[in-house]
Amino acid sequence: MHRSKAPDSSQMSSELVERIFIAGHRIAAADNPDAVLVAVKDAITGPQPNSAYPSVDHCLLSYTPSSSTTLFKVAAVWDRQPEQAPKVGGAYTDLPDQALEAILSGKTLVLQDLSDIHAQGYTIVAPSQFSLTRLSSLLLVPLIAQRQLVGLIALGSFRENAFTPLEIRILQIMADEVALWVSNAIKTQWARPVRVDGKPSQADAMTAANRMTLLAESAQAYLSLAADAVLITDPQQVILSANARAGNLFGYSQPELVGKQASVLIPPQRRSENESWARIALQQGIGLRGETECLTKDGRIFPAYVTLWPIKEGDTVIALVEMTLDVSKRQAQHTTLEGERDLLEAILEASNDAMLMVDSEFRVVSANLQFEAFFQLARFQILNQPVEALLERLRARPDLPAALTNLLLTFTADQQTSAAGELELGIKEVRFLVWYSTPVYDHGGQLRGRLFAFRDATREHEVDRMKTEFVSLVSHELRTPLTSVSGFVDFILQGDAGPLDPGVRAYLDIVKFNADRLISLINDILEISRLEGGRIKLKRDLQDPGTILDSALVAIQPTIEERKQTVAMHVSLGLPEVWIDKGRLTQAVTNLMANASKYTPHGGTITLEARVVVQRSDLPDDTPPEVKVPAVLIGVHDTGMGISEADQPKIFSQFYRTDEVVRQQISGSGLGLTIVKSFVELHGGQVWLSSKVSQGSSFYFTIPLLEGDYD
Amino acid sequence: MTNVLIAEDDPHIQLLIRKQLEVAGYRVWATLDGEEALRHALEQPPDILVLDIMLPGKDGLEICRQVKEHFGAKAPPVIIISARGQEMDVEAGDSVGADDYIIKPFSPRALLEHVQALLDR
Numbered sequence: 094m095h096r097s098k099a100p101d102s103s104q105m106s107s108e109l110v111e112r113i114f115i116a117g118h119r120i121a122a123a124d125n126p127d128a129v130l131v132a133v134k135d136a137i138t139g140p141q142p143n144s145a146y147p148s149v150d151h152c153l154l155s156y157t158p159s160s161s162t163t164l165f166k167v168a169a170v171w172d173r174q175p176e177q178a179p180k181v182g183g184a185y186t187d188l189p190d191q192a193l194e195a196i197l198s199g200k201t202l203v204l205q206d207l208s209d210i211h212a213q214g215y216t217i218v219a220p221s222q223f224s225l226t227r228l229s230s231l232l233l234v235p236l237i238a239q240r241q242l243v244g245l246i247a248l249g250s251f252r253e254n255a256f257t258p259l260e261i262r263i264l265q266i267m268a269d270e271v272a273l274w275v276s277n278a279i280k281t282q283w284a285r286p287v288r289v290d291g292k293p294s295q296a297d298a299m300t301a302a303n304r305m306t307l308l309a310e311s312a313q314a315y316l317s318l319a320a321d322a323v324l325i326t327d328p329q330q331v332i333l334s335a336n337a338r339a340g341n342l343f344g345y346s347q348p349e350l351v352g353k354q355a356s357v358l359i360p361p362q363r364r365s366e367n368e369s370w371a372r373i374a375l376q377q378g379i380g381l382r383g384e385t386e387c388l389t390k391d392g393r394i395f396p397a398y399v400t401l402w403p404i405k406e407g408d409t410v411i412a413l414v415e416m417t418l419d420v421s422k423r424q425a426q427h428t429t430l431e432g433e434r435d436l437l438e439a440i441l442e443a444s445n446d447a448m449l450m451v452d453s454e455f456r457v458v459s460a461n462l463q464f465e466a467f468f469q470l471a472r473f474q475i476l477n478q479p480v481e482a483l484l485e486r487l488r489a490r491p492d493l494p495a496a497l498t499n500l501l502l503t504f505t506a507d508q509q510t511s512a513a514g515e516l517e518l519g520i521k522e523v524r525f526l527v528w529y530s531t532p533v534y535d536h537g538g539q540l541r542g543r544l545f546a547f548r549d550a551t552r553e554h555e556v557d558r559m560k561t562e563f564v565s566l567v568s569h570e571l572r573t574p575l576t577s578v579s580g581f582v583d584f585i586l587q588g589d590a591g592p593l594d595p596g597v598r599a600y601l602d603i604v605k606f607n608a609d610r611l612i613s614l615i616n617d618i619l620e621i622s623r624l625e626g627g628r629i630k631l632k633r634d635l636q637d638p639g640t641i642l643d644s645a646l647v648a649i650q651p652t653i654e655e656r657k658q659t660v661a662m663h664v665s666l667g668l669p670e671v672w673i674d675k676g677r678l679t680q681a682v683t684n685l686m687a688n689a690s691k692y693t694p695h696g697g698t699i700t701l702e703a704r705v706v707v708q709r710s711d712l713p714d715d716t717p718p719e720v721k722v723p724a725v726l727i728g729v730h731d732t733g734m735g736i737s738e739a740d741q742p743k744i745f746s747q748f749y750r751t752d753e754v755v756r757q758q759i760s761g762s763g764l765g766l767t768i769v770k771s772f773v774e775l776h777g778g779q780v781w782l783s784s785k786v787s788q789g790s791s792f793y794f795t796i797p798l799l800e801g802d803y804d
Numbered sequence: 805m806t807n808v809l810i811a812e813d814d815p816h817i818q819l820l821i822r823k824q825l826e827v828a829g830y831r832v833w834a835t836l837d838g839e840e841a842l843r844h845a846l847e848q849p850p851d852i853l854v855l856d857i858m859l860p861g862k863d864g865l866e867i868c869r870q871v872k873e874h875f876g877a878k879a880p881p882v883i884i885i886s887a888r889g890q891e892m893d894v895e896a897g898d899s900v901g902a903d904d905y906i907i908k909p910f911s912p913r914a915l916l917e918h919v920q921a922l923l924d925r
Contacts, residue, residue: 569887576909577816583911584820589827612909
């Protein structure tokens with residue numbers, strides 16, 4: 094009889110596992126190895142012909158390999174007409190020596206096509222309907238316990254290629270278990286009390302009830318480690334045995350459970366359902382499983398997953414195994430997770446930012462509503478598709494910038510970098526998008542993919558542009574009148590407008606001084622506004638750092654002269670040329686020098702130093718640790734009032750002026766150092782200070798050098 | 805006598821430049837209007853031009869470009885006065901052939917020095 098393959102072999106396999114284990118519970122205390130093998134055979138072939146394991150036409154089990162290498166004692170033989178099968182089979186197998194050696198050494202033998210072996214003159218047959226028929230495939234799984242071959246599971250089929258890899262694997266796993274049972278049965282058999290007085294031994298005299306108890310106790314021991322709560326009941330659902338887990342789960346002690354109706358563990362409203370399951374299991378001899386609710390001793394109801402399995406002796410169900418798994422945690426987790434996921438999705442959908450998530454397999458796994466809106470892409474077309482498919486859509490769209498495609502191309506596979514930038518979108522109506530992208534790791538540190546987020550910054554962009562225009566306009570409009578004010582004052586002070594009364598000159602000096610203040614304030618504000626807008630582009634070329642010191646000195650000379658100060662120069666010879674914007678760094682040094690002059694008393698000394706720092710030890714003692722070398726170091730030291738430690742961290746902030754400076758009415762906008770810091774940082778350098786109150790201040794900045802830029 | 809053409813639409817700044825240059829002995833012709841400045845420059849070429857960028861009629865950069873184009877190698881030097889002094893302006897000035905820039909606000913002496921330096925060249 095040739096049957097087609099079962100449609101779901103994994104389903105079949107899991108049933109097989111279950112059947113064998115149930116058989117194991119049942120025969121765990123058996124003292125007859127033959128009985129073990131028959132039970133396992135029954136489990137493999139199924140209780141009824143129509144629920145049989147379809148790959149198998151014959152199941153042959155043996156527990157003692159014969160001394161003759163070609164013969165196995167067959168413990169049981171089964172075919173599709175059970176009434177015709179001998180209860181204990183004869184010798185049907187005849188195998189080449191090397192195959193038998195393989196089995197004896199513990200190897201599984203899978204012969205999916207026996208025609209070659211038959212051609213060699215061996216006979217491997219099994220009883221079919223009326224005669225012995227050659228088997229076409231044979232699976233032999235040795236049973237090894239404590240490194241001893243204690244038996245063999247032999248499955249035969251009249252078809253070729255009857256066994257799937259999954260079935261083979263499962264049988265191998267089961268074989269370890271079965272081998273243990275056989276081994277135990279062999280030992281029990283040896284230990285069986287011997288008849289000494291002609292009367293039946295205690296074991297022979299066992300009543301059915303005693304056998305049940307023994308069965309239950311053995312099963313209990315066997316199941317004590319099970320994760321499920323396991324109850325064994327009689328057909329009336331009176332509990333015969335419960336494992337430790339069952340006690341914990343239902344809130345009873347194990348002895349308390351024994352003798353109780355299993356239905357007390359089910360809430361009243363679910364009892365009729367439970368009873369109908371039991372009825373089906375009892376009457377039809379089949380196992381059932383499903384979700385229900387259970388009731389603990391203290392009245393708590395929890396959701397459970399229950400498996401009900403009949404244990405049969407012959408055609409009669411003699412017991413039911415009830416396995417209960419508490420799923421409340423799983424459900425709660427499920428509910429919480431679902432709720433959280435819903436919430437997260439709702440948040441994403443409500444977001445004003447467009448978001449796109451690409452998983453680590455480069456598939457689009459999430460895109461929110463705003464993503465659809467920004468890029469006019471239907472989500473159903475891109476979700477769960479490879480990024481490449483999205484890229485193709487983007488490339489085909491003239492209104493979407495290449496920068497967007499490039500952005501996705503550049504970062505999709507990047508597991509490290511977080512990046513941000515701007516995009517211009519649209520042809521007629523231009524919109525500015527600010528984007529950022531970052532790799533996404535879960536709590537376990539596992540890379541989950543990459544997030545791309547886009548925010549419409551058109552409005553901010555516009556406001557920023559207006560601010561820039563405004564500042565530029567105001568600055569222009571202020572400069573024009575100031576040109577006349579300061580220009581004519583200069584003109585008069587130069588004497589070009591005629592002789593000047595010394596008293597009038599003194600007043601005009603004040604006008605001049607304040608006009609200059611206004612001018613530098615306007616210049617600083619304009620510079621800051623450019624810096625803020627990121628619109629400063631450095632005009633770099635290779636320069637000797639000495640030239641910026643010289644230019645700054647020229648610019649600051651009038652102030653120094655006026656205050657009768659001295660500038661001490663400590664500049665190393667042969668400084669390496671650096672790639673800098675000379676104008677900007679000159680201004681940085683000029684600002685520092687102007688401050689130094691301002692805070693150094695009349696007639697005092699300002700020191701200007703410049704040297705190469707290669708190692709950290711070349712840096713001044715109290716240099717912050719983040720300052721990098723190698724670099725050109727430029728320092729400006731004054732001998733002024735110094736800066737308190739409280740003020741030092743804020744000194745580079747916009748418009749920040751120390752209380753002391755304000756109190757002493759020293760003029761300044763509070764922008765000079767902000768500009769220094771910005772210019773230095775644009776060059777990749779760092780700026781810091783070292784100061785002690787009433788001992789003067791030192792301001793330093795670095796211009797980074799590359800290896801090889803210096804000797 | 806050295807002739808200087810000034811185009812500056814702010815009358816006070818124009819006066820300041822004029823006064824400073826006249827004190828130094830230059831002959832100054834000044835206008836507030838860009839068109840007029842260009843016409844005058846082409847008809848009676850001065851020895852040097854001082855041009856504001858923003859002018860009614862024609863801006864200083866355009867005047868500079870046309871003067872340089874018209875006179876070629878013999879074109880007079882041009883100083884551009886800019887209120888902004890951004891790189892953009894400097895680059896624009898370079899592209900039209902300006903010889904020097906001076907940024908508002910400026911000291912009249914400094915302007916005079918720039919003029920003298922260009923004429924001595």
